[in-house]
Amino acid sequence: MTVRTLPQARTEIDALDRQIQELISQRARIAQEVAHIKQRQGDTGDHYRPSREAEVLRAAMARNTGPLTDEVVAKLMREIMSACLSLESPLTIAYLGPEGTYTQAAVLKHFGEAVTARPVTAIDEIFRDVESGAADYGVVPVENSIGGVVSNTLDALVHTKLRICGEVTLPVHHHLLSVESDPSKVSKVYAHAQSFAQCRKWLDARLPKADREALASNGAAAQLAKQEGAGVAAIASLQAGKLNGLNILASNIEDDPSNTTRFLIIGKQDPTPTGHDLTAVVLSAHRNQPGALFTLLQPFADAKLDLTRIESRPMKGAPVQDYFFFVDFIGHANDEPVKKALDAVRANAAFFKVLGSYPQAAI
Numbered sequence: 498m499t500v501r502t503l504p505q506a507r508t509e510i511d512a513l514d515r516q517i518q519e520l521i522s523q524r525a526r527i528a529q530e531v532a533h534i535k536q537r538q539g540d541t542g543d544h545y546r547p548s549r550e551a552e553v554l555r556a557a558m559a560r561n562t563g564p565l566t567d568e569v570v571a572k573l574m575r576e577i578m579s580a581c582l583s584l585e586s587p588l589t590i591a592y593l594g595p596e597g598t599y600t601q602a603a604v605l606k607h608f609g610e611a612v613t614a615r616p617v618t619a620i621d622e623i624f625r626d627v628e629s630g631a632a633d634y635g636v637v638p639v640e641n642s643i644g645g646v647v648s649n650t651l652d653a654l655v656h657t658k659l660r661i662c663g664e665v666t667l668p669v670h671h672h673l674l675s676v677e678s679d680p681s682k683v684s685k686v687y688a689h690a691q692s693f694a695q696c697r698k699w700l701d702a703r704l705p706k707a708d709r710e711a712l713a714s715n716g717a718a719a720q721l722a723k724q725e726g727a728g729v730a731a732i733a734s735l736q737a738g739k740l741n742g743l744n745i746l747a748s749n750i751e752d753d754p755s756n757t758t759r760f761l762i763i764g765k766q767d768p769t770p771t772g773h774d775l776t777a778v779v780l781s782a783h784r785n786q787p788g789a790l791f792t793l794l795q796p797f798a799d800a801k802l803d804l805t806r807i808e809s810r811p812m813k814g815a816p817v818q819d820y821f822f823f824v825d826f827i828g829h830a831n832d833e834p835v836k837k838a839l840d841a842v843r844a845n846a847a848f849f850k851v852l853g854s855y856p857q858a859a860i
């Protein structure tokens with residue numbers, strides 16, 4: 498191994514930076530050309546291609562020989578693609594605000610920094626924004642490993658014309674944040690109800706006397722902790738703490754360190770198969786038929802499809818025994834065996850809708 502002096506190492510780094518930069522510019526120019534190719538092919542929508550992005554990220558990680566981790570390599574690639582896509586089509590992404598929520602972190606993880614993230618105040622509004630074209634895509638939370646499903650999202654999926662075109666999973670770490678610097682002076686804590694549930698043991702042990710008040714989001718909790726000042730804390734993300742200039746009184750206070758939230762990307766396109774895809778459907782059984790759910794799910798088993806999730810939600814405005822079932826499985830609706838299985842399911846169902854086939858989260 499050559500032993501370099503510091504000036505020699507820096508000269509080499511400078512030369513490599515020039516090459517990297519030239520290659521990135523070249524890549525960006527080709528991405529601009531790709532936009533023109535798509536337009537010539539009659540593509541009228543935006544140029545975001547979730548399947549291609551997942552493939553690029555997977556390939557970057559597969560090529561990695563270190564010393565950077567796969568995660569870091571994928572993040573760098575993520576940002577390069579994000580910047581290239583912003584030249585092709587600048588995207589607006591609606592998410593559950595305010596700034597500093599975990600949903601905003603999910604937007605950045607999935608789309609990179611080169612998008613306009615548009616905070617809105619409710620999950621239904623995210624669906625409306627994407628339906629009306631005010632945003633190109635939306636990011637909605639769908640389930641948390643501790644708190645379970647986000648029922649507003651499931652309910653909205655039943656009736657929307659939008660498609661699920663991607664997923665993001667985000668490890669969730671909660672922090673106690675305040676303008677206060679002494680945790681023993683905290684007498685009131687704000688957080689989203691799910692975050693209180695996720696930090697219950699920690700709060701019971703460390704702040705048993707502090708009042709707990711649930712708010713619409715952790716971002717709002719951080720804003721209020723800032724406004725109200727002394728004696729008040731919020732449970733929120735580091736990003737929310739930074740945005741509001743709060744001190745970190747305690748880090749990673751969630752009871753389960755594997756706490757993870759899964760988000761869906763909703764939009765107007767159907768991603769092409771990648772070989773690593775998930776499909777989501779919603780269905781209901783005919784009433785008063787014994788074994789109706791068993792019969793509905795039988796074609797999935799016959800086709801040896803791997804079901805990754807099944808959830809039920811009561812139908813709004815219907816008698817209590819009427820349920821929608823949300824089924825996720827591995828595979829793409831365009832795969833032949835999947836098509837056949839879905840036709841068989843549809844034939845037996847009172848209600849049936851494919852919510853989307855999309856690439857599994859690559860990072």
Ligand SMILES: O=C(O)C(=O)C[C@]1(C(=O)O)C=C[C@@H](O)C=C1
Pocket residue numbers: 528531532544545546547549550553577578579581582585
């Ligand atoms: O391959 C494409 O379709 C592109 O537009 C290029 C590119 C990229 O930078 O690699 C950019 C945006 C798409 O979402 C996917 C990939």
